[in-house]
Amino acid sequence: MSNGKVKVGVLGATGTVGQRFILQLSNHPDFELVALGASASSANKPYHEAVAGRWKQVQPIPANVRDMTVHECEPAAFKECGVVFSGLDSTPAGPVEAAFRAANLRVFSNAKNYRRDPLCPLIVPLVNPSHLSILPHQQKSMSPPLDRGYIVTNANCSTTGVVVALKALEDAFGPLDIVMVQTMQAISGSGYPGVSSLDILDNVVPYISGEEEKIEWETSKILGGLKDNDTAFDLHETSPLRVSAHCNRVPVIDGHLACVSVSFKKQPAPSPEQVAEALRAFTCEAQTLGCHSAPKQAITVHDEVDRPQPRLDREWQNGSGVNVGRIRKDPVLDIKFVSLVNNVMLGAATSSVLNAEIALKKGYLS
Amino acid sequence: MSNGKVKVGVLGATGTVGQRFILQLSNHPDFELVALGASASSANKPYHEAVAGRWKQVQPIPANVRDMTVHECEPAAFKECGVVFSGLDSTPAGPVEAAFRAANLRVFSNAKNYRRDPLCPLIVPLVNPSHLSILPHQQKSMSPPLDRGYIVTNANCSTTGVVVALKALEDAFGPLDIVMVQTMQAISGSGYPGVSSLDILDNVVPYISGEEEKIEWETSKILGGLKDNDTAFDLHETSPLRVSAHCNRVPVIDGHLACVSVSFKKQPAPSPEQVAEALRAFTCEAQTLGCHSAPKQAITVHDEVDRPQPRLDREWQNGSGVNVGRIRKDPVLDIKFVSLVNNVMLGAATSSVLNAEIALKKGYLS
């Protein structure tokens, strides 16, 4: 930390999430990007060569990253890193992240592998950074116990898009009972090359493998609390959530849209106006801590009848917040609304980076 | 009926629904297209001139229609017609269709204006052609009473896509309790020029004016029966349906996809396998009557996990049936599934034509 910054690395640096990590970390006030990891075929190449033909960002490769040497994803090359961000695919992510933690490295991962792990926090930075307090228990539970290494995960992109508004609703009106979600998800959510153009042009694919299960399960972990002296997640067990999701892929580049209907335990339920007010007023710890990547407005509520829309609203606040609109009474449940998240920003890299910024502010990186 | 065919006309002939009527009627075994109506600016032109720059069909204008003269939408030019199909926009449809009925003409309309009329049947041909039996009462209620003229409407395209499967479920398992619908609707649903490309390319618009209300209301009229000696609709009142809809516009040319979750009054609810079997087995009166435009299979159930898809499945059976897939347990309600309708075929022109074919078979055109 010669310049006062925490040295950081990125695993899966040539993938689409890795590219977003690089854009966010190449000029960050708290973090200094010093190490890049990718598969064996990229190892020992300068980054711009390793990523040739796959860099699909509107911005060019940052000048200070172009010639950084890419390493294989082994702890030795990352040992000076105070944080290692993982944008790995799920196949390598399981063993690699475990190996990094075992090497006493701190991993902030966008992969799905440890989200359901009873020792690993699953944190949407605008919702439940309090779950970081399980980390000492995670470290103690390792064999041998660790004094630095741990794994923190962030949520699936479509879960993230929904759960921020749900958190604001629970804070204001008490526990939810039912959550019905239907998503329309962007193609960037499946990486590169990802979705074939022949599958999605002039089309919708009403299926994304594993996605509905993630929303239905992750929501309870994220909205729930800790129990047993910060050694376990309560999974919202005192007031079990019932969640049902339909997930669809649509021909949109970035931005996951969700149609959400909810009912509350406590009746009478709030009015649409009260819901709008509560969402607008919602603030989160990332904001009060002054984190660099936190949005100014956690939830932007739109008044126009046809917003939010992916193309027009996904870049707002650099994709760090959530957009909500069309808040109205639901004829069956209590309230329905539309929610939008930038899946490649808050839905992926921004969540990991923001989780690390929060961890820094709260002392988990020292 | 010199050739044994019923002479028919088309109102709104230059619009997108009118174009579909023309394609279906230009070579039909029961009907002979003899009159075309459009706005004053098209009147007295040959059809191909009136529609110049607006014919947006993959097939060319049928040779026997190209040079037909277009008339204004006034009954005099249609008096020899046994059926008048209306593809009018809602603004002219109200007064024009009323005037045609008053002139003792039979109107089969795709417009929304008379769908909620307590005397007008709202018929999805695969679901409730039995509602035609209110027509004598409709005729008697006019002043003066009519001996031929009446108005029959068909449903909104997105309602049609959902209600066929719901009908099959109610037939097999008794009344539904809750229906949660979320649609992803094609751009052709809003006509031409309709949706601006700047609004929908790389985007989803989570709002279609009036659409959610149509689904929420029309479903009960269509799935309900008649009462009071065929003089009124019961609107499913003996077992009120609770319906909630979210409607979205997506960048798809043709084909409305819907994610549907339902619960049944009678418990235990059927299993996904029982539901699939019931949908596959469903047949309708249009089939048993041998109607020309009826699908061979009313509901095609797909086994692949990612079907139906608009681009791949909308043309199946010339768009005259409904496609259903992903039948599975709903963690909150009982069953969820995905449904697809070709909005320009069964969702529009095919419904009107099929309603008239049924009316012919059942003696309502004599």
Place this chain on the structure above:
Amino acid sequence: MSNGKVKVGVLGATGTVGQRFILQLSNHPDFELVALGASASSANKPYHEAVAGRWKQVQPIPANVRDMTVHECEPAAFKECGVVFSGLDSTPAGPVEAAFRAANLRVFSNAKNYRRDPLCPLIVPLVNPSHLSILPHQQKSMSPPLDRGYIVTNANCSTTGVVVALKALEDAFGPLDIVMVQTMQAISGSGYPGVSSLDILDNVVPYISGEEEKIEWETSKILGGLKDNDTAFDLHETSPLRVSAHCNRVPVIDGHLACVSVSFKKQPAPSPEQVAEALRAFTCEAQTLGCHSAPKQAITVHDEVDRPQPRLDREWQNGSGVNVGRIRKDPVLDIKFVSLVNNVMLGAATSSVLNAEIALKKGYLS
């Protein structure tokens, strides 16, 4: 030929071109599909299993093909075939097609491998079926000489789209001097999964590997004749063509559009009206021979200022002809126009099938 049909096989049966072959051959008056070949991973599976998840056609798998067993691409399994159609990728196509010919089988190939071979005809069926007369020489040149086996290739899809109109122009107005072509090519041209949706949604890719060279080279072989007693191609050498091509990939499912500017050797050049008349009047041997897959109109000339368009015109005549429009004076060369070909039909499978139909009529299959 118990039913009077020639038994045929398809190589590369699970690929996108192979799927098109199957749709065209499953119910063909001259050919009976009896053998399917694909890669080792598909071998010994019923076709519908081998192609599961990759069948991307609007029509379902033909009922009489669903359960056909797929073989490896080895001659033994195809020995009863009078024609073997090859939809193979270029990597396997080279050795496989050579092996089939060496086994005395007739190969009609859509692959690029033998297009430049001095013994193999490169035939666009609406242009140069006369090149079949080199086949006896091809057979004699093999070692050992063959009495049945040969290879016939068809052109690259974008070349096909341009060369039909050029042929009509040369027939009417003498040799061309310069041809400037710029293409906008559909995504289906690169197979499945082919183009990533992230590369093409809201985008154009101004590069297709090898495509410009194909147009620039193939045009001279196709428009040229035979020489030296039908033992060599003259490559238009008596009046060398100068051809320049720019190729682009656009977000269109099917249909390659080309902007073409040409100049003629003989001056004064024809007027746009004369060109339109010549294109409309153009007929080809496939038509006069009465081939099943031949278009009724080889070149459809559009009068509307904004046609042809891929989505509206690609299905015309089942994609077996070429569409031309916007014929006008070129301020630099003589004439410019727009041309459209259905790349998956005439641009691929239809060409091979039509070439075989012509070969049958002309006695090359006996």
Place this chain on the structure above:
Amino acid sequence: MSNGKVKVGVLGATGTVGQRFILQLSNHPDFELVALGASASSANKPYHEAVAGRWKQVQPIPANVRDMTVHECEPAAFKECGVVFSGLDSTPAGPVEAAFRAANLRVFSNAKNYRRDPLCPLIVPLVNPSHLSILPHQQKSMSPPLDRGYIVTNANCSTTGVVVALKALEDAFGPLDIVMVQTMQAISGSGYPGVSSLDILDNVVPYISGEEEKIEWETSKILGGLKDNDTAFDLHETSPLRVSAHCNRVPVIDGHLACVSVSFKKQPAPSPEQVAEALRAFTCEAQTLGCHSAPKQAITVHDEVDRPQPRLDREWQNGSGVNVGRIRKDPVLDIKFVSLVNNVMLGAATSSVLNAEIALKKGYLS
């Protein structure tokens, strides 16, 4: 100029070009936006009301513009403006811009109406700002003569995308002889609602009214010089250009791509490497004058074989420069390449603003 800034107004403020003007001028170091003009139906409304439902920008309406009152397009409301930018459609632009000039106001217009006017400069800011020197003659030629008012136009968006590279080539290698251009133009080029989604989804439209003529004519005026003591344009007459254009609309939001083939008067022509070097080295007066909106690099030359691409490269330098790639030998002419311009930035509003910035630096606003 109390704050040292020139007060400016925008005509056509609710249109798509007007919206871009507003985004560029709401926080500009040289200009202060003080007046907005639109059609009578928008007059006297606060801007956000006048533009409701039509603001289609990724950024929200600037806070300091939201509540500005919109005026009709009459000079009285703009009399304190040192510059009036016009984003008007061509129908109102003719008389309105003339009236503003007659009222002694300086108009920088994106409309086409006065581009061919022998007194009005047609300026692409990276190419021919020297044409401003005709303005004293334009003022003198008015009746009565003006001491402030004049009209400056900028080029059609597709012309702009091509002519910057052509200027660099002529500067380095002498006059061009032939220019063959084929464009693939974004939907935003035709405003809002503009292109119907039914016309462009899964499609290309090979026609844009008047566009080819604009490229073919404007190029000579822009690349030419002044003559007769700065009282007339020479239209490149000493070495007449031959230009041919094909224009197409493609499903891309922003960014016009052009395929260009050129030949030079002077032979031997430069090599592709020399061309690349000349384009990279090209600098323009807007840069040397230090204009706020000038790009750092006028022409960005891409080395990747498949660039530039609209989606990836249009935002580079905020769309103020031109992107060129695929520089290679042309088999017919001398050199071919691909060029990209952001049609809503340098192709429209940025050109007008940059022209005004140059005018300010050169003393034409005092």
